[in-house]
Each structure stands twice: as C-alpha cells, then as structure tokens.
Amino acid sequence: MKIVLSGFYGLGNTGDEAILEAIIDNLRLDLDNPDITVLSYSPSETSAEHNVNSIYRGWRRENKEKIQALRKADLLISGGGGLLQDAYPTRFLFGPLPYYLLVVLLAKLCGTKVMFFSQGVGPVTSTWGKILMRLLANRADFITVRDQYSKELLHKLKVNRPKSVVTADIVFGYHKKEDHTCINSLPLKGDERLVAVSVRSRFGYTEHYYKLAEALDELIETDHITPVFVPMEGHHDVEASNEVLNRMKHRDACYLLGGNFTPNQYLNFFSKCEMTIGLRLHSLIFSALEGIPHIGISYDRKVENLLKRTEMWEYSFTLEGIDVDKLKKNARYILSNRKELSAITKKNAMIMRDEALDNIDLLKKHFTK
Incomplete structure (x- = not known):
C-alpha cells in the first residue's frame, strides 16, 4: 500500500514528530510493507530518521514530486495533530488551515483517497476558514478525530460527509524504546x-x-x-x-x-x-x-x-x-x-x-x- 503523510513534520516540534513516528511504526506493524512518503519541511532528515521517502512540504519547490507521489498513492493521511485551525492568521491560501486543505484538494484531483487521521480540529473562527472547511474538508473519504470537541466542531462547520469517528491522539499508541x-x-x-x-x-x-x-x-x-x-x-x-x-x-x-x-x-x-x-x-x-x-x-x-x-x-x-x-x-x-x-x-x-x-x-x- 502506498501512503503519503501530510502534517506538521520536519519543523522540530516534539509532539508532531512523535505523531509521525507513532503513525509510521503502527503502519509498519499492521500493514504488509507499506510504501510511505512524508511531506516534510526537512525531507532529508525525515528520510534518514524514519527510512521513508520524503518530499519538501512547502509550495516553493518539489510540486511536481508531490503530484507524482499523490498520483501513485492509495491514500493520503492528513494528520494527526491540530492541523485544521486558524489560531494563527488565516487569509486566502495562507496559514496552516489552507495549506493542509489544499494538500487534500491536490490529492483528490490526483484521484487519491484521503483520511483525516487522529485530528484535533479547531479553533476555526474566521469566515475564510469556515468556508474552506465546508468546501474542502468534506472531500475526505474518512475522518477520525482525537476528541469529542473536534467531532462537534466539525458538525458545526457542516463537515459531515463522511461522519467523523472519535478515537484518541495517535501518540498514545507510541512504541517506546529504552534510551536514557x-x-x-x-x-x-x-x-x-x-x-x-x-x-x-x-x-x-x-x-x-x-x-x-x-x-x-x-x-x-x-x-x-x-x-x-x-x-x-x-x-x-x-x-x-x-x-x-x-x-x-x-x-x-x-x-x-x-x-x-x-x-x-x-x-x-x-x-x-x-x-x-x-x-x-x-x-x-x-x-x-x-x-x-x-x-x-x-x-x-x-x-x-x-x-x-x-x-x-x-x-x-x-x-x-x-x-x-x-x-x-x-x-x-x-x-x-x-x-x-x-x-x-x-x-x-x-x-x-x-x-x-x-x-x-x-x-x-x-x-x-
């Protein structure tokens, strides 16, 4: 199975790097030899750390490579973590919420299925953020969220196609290795x-x-x-x-x-x-x-x-x-x-x-x- 991962990866945030590691470890444990590509701000470091393919996550370069990876992929995993939020300023195509939803749109244009994975949603308070959520988040094929609040917020934002399932933060499934x-x-x-x-x-x-x-x-x-x-x-x-x-x-x-x-x-x-x-x-x-x-x-x-x-x-x-x-x-x-x-x-x-x-x-x- 070919999978592309999209998240706040390669930017030095311990929580998000723990999310990435937990997803990769559990995919490898439960799937038969998954082919994983990560969209990362530091692709060479991400590749070396996790033995995966990695592509620069921003739009300034490697866009052809993104499209190629998504066309070949069976699934885009968006998440986990608090990706869909506009606590940081959100304008037309700028900010975290537009970025992650545009990756979702690109995946759908490439014919790739999308799963919002263990996401923590919100806050989404801007008019533009609400519009983007209603237009693009509804394109996901399946959604899991890490808490009930996220599920309720998706409903308020009219993101209900498909319905979301409440799970927990994937880091609770982290595989610890002894290292002092x-x-x-x-x-x-x-x-x-x-x-x-x-x-x-x-x-x-x-x-x-x-x-x-x-x-x-x-x-x-x-x-x-x-x-x-x-x-x-x-x-x-x-x-x-x-x-x-x-x-x-x-x-x-x-x-x-x-x-x-x-x-x-x-x-x-x-x-x-x-x-x-x-x-x-x-x-x-x-x-x-x-x-x-x-x-x-x-x-x-x-x-x-x-x-x-x-x-x-x-x-x-x-x-x-x-x-x-x-x-x-x-x-x-x-x-x-x-x-x-x-x-x-x-x-x-x-x-x-x-x-x-x-x-x-x-x-x-x-x-x-």
Whole structure:
C-alpha cells in the first residue's frame, strides 16, 4: 500500500514528530510493507530518521514530486495533530488551515483517497476558514478525530460527509524504546525529586512566566523538588523556559534540557520524574503514557480535553487562571499521593492507547482490500 503523510513534520516540534513516528511504526506493524512518503519541511532528515521517502512540504519547490507521489498513492493521511485551525492568521491560501486543505484538494484531483487521521480540529473562527472547511474538508473519504470537541466542531462547520469517528491522539499508541540520553545529559546525584516543566510562549502573554517562577521557587524551598525544563519545540521553548528561569530566585536549582532530543528520548526522561507541570499537550501525553501525574496549564481546548480524560483537570488551570497558591497546594498533594494518582493516570492512558490504535484498525477497514 502506498501512503503519503501530510502534517506538521520536519519543523522540530516534539509532539508532531512523535505523531509521525507513532503513525509510521503502527503502519509498519499492521500493514504488509507499506510504501510511505512524508511531506516534510526537512525531507532529508525525515528520510534518514524514519527510512521513508520524503518530499519538501512547502509550495516553493518539489510540486511536481508531490503530484507524482499523490498520483501513485492509495491514500493520503492528513494528520494527526491540530492541523485544521486558524489560531494563527488565516487569509486566502495562507496559514496552516489552507495549506493542509489544499494538500487534500491536490490529492483528490490526483484521484487519491484521503483520511483525516487522529485530528484535533479547531479553533476555526474566521469566515475564510469556515468556508474552506465546508468546501474542502468534506472531500475526505474518512475522518477520525482525537476528541469529542473536534467531532462537534466539525458538525458545526457542516463537515459531515463522511461522519467523523472519535478515537484518541495517535501518540498514545507510541512504541517506546529504552534510551536514557536525556537524563544522562544532566549532572544529577540520583536522589533528586525531578519535576518536568514544559513551557511555551503564547501570543505575547507573559503572566504565566511570573506565576510559574513564584510557585517553583517555593516548591524548591519547601518540598526540595528539582525542576527540569523540557523544551518540546526546540529554541522556541528554550526561550520560553528561560523566561521563567530568569524570574526565579533558585534558578541554580533547576536544569534545562537541550532542545534537540528525539521524542523517544524525551519520553524516557518523563518516566524518571515524579510529576509534570506542562503547557505543551504532548508533554502531558508523554506523562500520561508513563503514569506520571501532571498539572496542565491549558492554553487551548485540546489541553483541557486531555486533562479531563486523564482525570488531572481538577489539579490544573487555564493559562489566564493560574492561581499560584492553589498551584503550590495541588503540586504538594500530587507529590504526597503520587502512587494513587499514577495508577489513575496509567488506567486512563491504557484506555486511550486502545482508542489510538483504533485509528489504524479503521484505516485498514476502509482503505485496504
């Protein structure tokens, strides 16, 4: 089976690279020698990392190669991840939402079937975005989404041909390989209470940097934690992490991992932590996979949706609603009740793992003979 993958690949985002790896690993596990081509911003790196064909994803070059690949393909997989959204400015043919839908249109013009795969949809608020969704997303042959909110939003956007099926983020189907490069990069003594911290910027909003710094400083003083900042999107998250560190009294008690580790290396690191405090969705998914209790800071509906499913929402906050005193209180509760909360997290992660693998089963059902 010849498959083309379209997503936010080759741009250094750990979550999206984990999605890509999880899709490829599971396709190879369940299909007979699939021929996979990935549309990537860094095609040579993607080819070397995953042993796949890869084509430059942008429109500036290799468009002939895109058309050739799609004409030969049996299926375009669009996803997973939050591709269909206009949180970033969307204009005529510009922005993430038009890009991914134009790839879908190109596939259909080439006679190729399309599956929206484990997608997180929204927000879609612009008039142009809504028009594009109604015109082009309805051309998909089958749709799976990673949460109920995405399914409901598709319905509101009049994307109902075909109906969507709710599964889970495909990263819950990730195949972990032992690799301790991350933790071995830190000069640890071995008795630290490691707390993973995932920070990102958010459209000029800075209040969360101050609040996280204040909470972490006190937890270092009173609970003797060792915060380790995990940059899930390269230099962008390194910069955001430093925004917090620069506001801390006890920054010397913290560590900042490098921004160029692989998803698998980061996942192995999370397994060594007692707790996670995170903004990045996939820092929380990695934590759930390893049974690590977590406090999420929700900057988007997708984060809140996940936290409700892992049963960690009651300990978590919206980005604008962080209460420093409550954050410290919740962190202490989690640290004191870690065993119980870890069991809850693992149970929910296993449910979502089964649902994530439904994406592959549904692909086989609808697109293989």
